[in-house]
Each structure stands twice: as structure tokens, then as C-alpha cells.
Amino acid sequence: PRVGLAEAARALGALEEAVTAYRAALILEPERPGVQRGLGEVLMQAGLHEEAAVALMRAAAEAPEDPELRAALTRALLMGGGVETAASRDSGLSGDLSVFHLEELLEFLGLQRASGRLHLRSGGQEGVIRLYEGRLVDVEYPGLPSLAAALVARGLVSRAWLDALPAARKGGDADLIRALLEVPPGPRPLPTDFVERVIRARVEQGVETMLRWSSGQARFEKERVNEPAFAFGHQDVLMSVFTRQDEAQA
Structure with missing residues (x-):
């Protein structure tokens, strides 16, 4: 339910609510695939690049062969200014x-x-x-x-x-x-x-x-x-x- 709420909020452009829902989903269903990635992507949309990079790193560790995810992580790192x-x-x-x-x-x-x-x-x-x-x-x-x-x-x-x-x-x-x-x-x-x-x-x-x-x-x-x-x-x-x-x- 939390993931569905997060996706709905994201589709409506309610990024703050989407971030909150994704983080709640991580607490309730930490092993659910795609939650870290969704959180990272929403954080990127919200301009929170450093936090996005951390979430995308965790997502990439679960799917190291995904080229799109690796590219998103690289963008987050570069845009965050830390790298x-x-x-x-x-x-x-x-x-x-x-x-x-x-x-x-x-x-x-x-x-x-x-x-x-x-x-x-x-x-x-x-x-x-x-x-x-x-x-x-x-x-x-x-x-x-x-x-x-x-x-x-x-x-x-x-x-x-x-x-x-x-x-x-x-x-x-x-x-x-x-x-x-x-x-x-x-x-x-x-x-x-x-x-x-x-x-x-x-x-x-x-x-x-x-x-x-x-x-x-x-x-x-x-x-x-x-x-x-x-x-x-x-x-x-x-x-x-x-x-x-x-x-x-x-």
C-alpha cells in the first residue's frame, strides 16, 4: 500500500509526499524490490541529489547489471556536487x-x-x-x-x-x-x-x-x-x- 501511495503521489507531482511514502515503505517492506530505486528517482526529481545518490547506490548494489540504474547513480553523484x-x-x-x-x-x-x-x-x-x-x-x-x-x-x-x-x-x-x-x-x-x-x-x-x-x-x-x-x-x-x-x- 505504501508503495502504491508513493507512486500515486509521484505521478501527481507531490514529491514531498512521495518521498515520505517511499521511506515508510522501506521501513515496512525493506526487502521489496524497486523501493530504493523509486526513492532515489523521486529525490532526484526533488533536487535532493546527495540523498538520491545514497538511495541509488543501495538500489544499484541489488541490481549491478542495470545500465540505466548505474547511469542514474552517476548523474546523482555528479549533480550532488560530492563527486x-x-x-x-x-x-x-x-x-x-x-x-x-x-x-x-x-x-x-x-x-x-x-x-x-x-x-x-x-x-x-x-x-x-x-x-x-x-x-x-x-x-x-x-x-x-x-x-x-x-x-x-x-x-x-x-x-x-x-x-x-x-x-x-x-x-x-x-x-x-x-x-x-x-x-x-x-x-x-x-x-x-x-x-x-x-x-x-x-x-x-x-x-x-x-x-x-x-x-x-x-x-x-x-x-x-x-x-x-x-x-x-x-x-x-x-x-x-x-x-x-x-x-x-x-
């Missing part, structure tokens, strides 16, 4: 962390299957999240030791092993990860699932740190990224971070 296109549309976008927080930006980039680097700056701190087709690959942020230093500190590889790697293996973390899988650092190769857990822990640690940055700027730069050995879905990473935070507070 702006860069000088060239193909070069990326920029945004305000006080309007769209990190989890919302990751949701948007995940829906776009974007590959590149998300740069964050807040209060003099800077961080980077690298993505491949919307999935998280690695992170950089203040205080995080390099992957090579972390591996040596944990006794997983030796400095001699690192020094013996060909120059082509030392171009960055992605090259080092492949080396771990292909060039055994000891008598036996490191198990693939173990290496994956080490990399994922670093990604989760970085995301957890940058989630605390509630103000500042975000800038995403598209770039060609070779398929990495490991990449993690943003929703899985965020769920792990939030679960760990809840357990720490319990």
Missing part, C-alpha cells in the same frame, strides 16, 4: 569525503568496475587504494610499512631473497606478490592461500584506517591495471572491517 568529473571524463573523478564517505565511493567504483587508484587526503594524511575492475588490490597510507619490509619483519622472506630477485620483480607490490607465488623464498613455496591472507589483512587494515577520515578530498585516477594475483570485493572487505570493529566494542 565531480576530472578534466577529462576518462581520467577519473574527484569528491568530497564529507559528502560521500569512503564506503560509498568504493560502492560506486565497484559498480563501475573501475580500475585505477583512489587517492584520499584528510588532515595532512594521504592514502591510496588501488582497484582492479572495482575490486581492492592493495593500499598505501601513513605508517604502513612496505610489503617487502613487512614480509621480512614477519620472517616470511629473507633480505637475501629480496636482493636476489630480478629487477622486473621489484617494480611494486604486485610484482613482489607474483614473485612470492613463483619464486619460493625457502625450501618450499609459500601456500597461495597464506599469501592471500597476508595481502588481504593489509588491505583491510588500510581501509579501516581510511574509514576514519570523515573529511577531506578523494580523487580517482583511471589507469590500466594488469590482472593481479589477488583482488578483494569491497563489500567483503567492509564487512570484515565492520565485524572486527563490532567485536572490539562488545
Whole structure:
């Protein structure tokens, strides 16, 4: 009934009443398909672009293959002013962390299957999240030791092993990860699932740190990224971070 009331109010141009009815429907029938989308579209009509973007993000998460919904989300983000296109549309976008927080930006980039680097700056701190087709690959942020230093500190590889790697293996973390899988650092190769857990822990640690940055700027730069050995879905990473935070507070 609430959805029908919302649709009727929208058809009559009573946008405020339609928004109220859609929000009531979300409370009464949170799993009903199309309610988030309807709310987002009405909020767009009412000029409430930031609120529309949040609703459309949630709708797009339920229907990631819908091109019209993804296009509507992009329009809402751009019109809301929280995210702006860069000088060239193909070069990326920029945004305000006080309007769209990190989890919302990751949701948007995940829906776009974007590959590149998300740069964050807040209060003099800077961080980077690298993505491949919307999935998280690695992170950089203040205080995080390099992957090579972390591996040596944990006794997983030796400095001699690192020094013996060909120059082509030392171009960055992605090259080092492949080396771990292909060039055994000891008598036996490191198990693939173990290496994956080490990399994922670093990604989760970085995301957890940058989630605390509630103000500042975000800038995403598209770039060609070779398929990495490991990449993690943003929703899985965020769920792990939030679960760990809840357990720490319990």
C-alpha cells in the first residue's frame, strides 16, 4: 500500500509526499524490490541529489547489471556536487569525503568496475587504494610499512631473497606478490592461500584506517591495471572491517 501511495503521489507531482511514502515503505517492506530505486528517482526529481545518490547506490548494489540504474547513480553523484568529473571524463573523478564517505565511493567504483587508484587526503594524511575492475588490490597510507619490509619483519622472506630477485620483480607490490607465488623464498613455496591472507589483512587494515577520515578530498585516477594475483570485493572487505570493529566494542 505504501508503495502504491508513493507512486500515486509521484505521478501527481507531490514529491514531498512521495518521498515520505517511499521511506515508510522501506521501513515496512525493506526487502521489496524497486523501493530504493523509486526513492532515489523521486529525490532526484526533488533536487535532493546527495540523498538520491545514497538511495541509488543501495538500489544499484541489488541490481549491478542495470545500465540505466548505474547511469542514474552517476548523474546523482555528479549533480550532488560530492563527486565531480576530472578534466577529462576518462581520467577519473574527484569528491568530497564529507559528502560521500569512503564506503560509498568504493560502492560506486565497484559498480563501475573501475580500475585505477583512489587517492584520499584528510588532515595532512594521504592514502591510496588501488582497484582492479572495482575490486581492492592493495593500499598505501601513513605508517604502513612496505610489503617487502613487512614480509621480512614477519620472517616470511629473507633480505637475501629480496636482493636476489630480478629487477622486473621489484617494480611494486604486485610484482613482489607474483614473485612470492613463483619464486619460493625457502625450501618450499609459500601456500597461495597464506599469501592471500597476508595481502588481504593489509588491505583491510588500510581501509579501516581510511574509514576514519570523515573529511577531506578523494580523487580517482583511471589507469590500466594488469590482472593481479589477488583482488578483494569491497563489500567483503567492509564487512570484515565492520565485524572486527563490532567485536572490539562488545
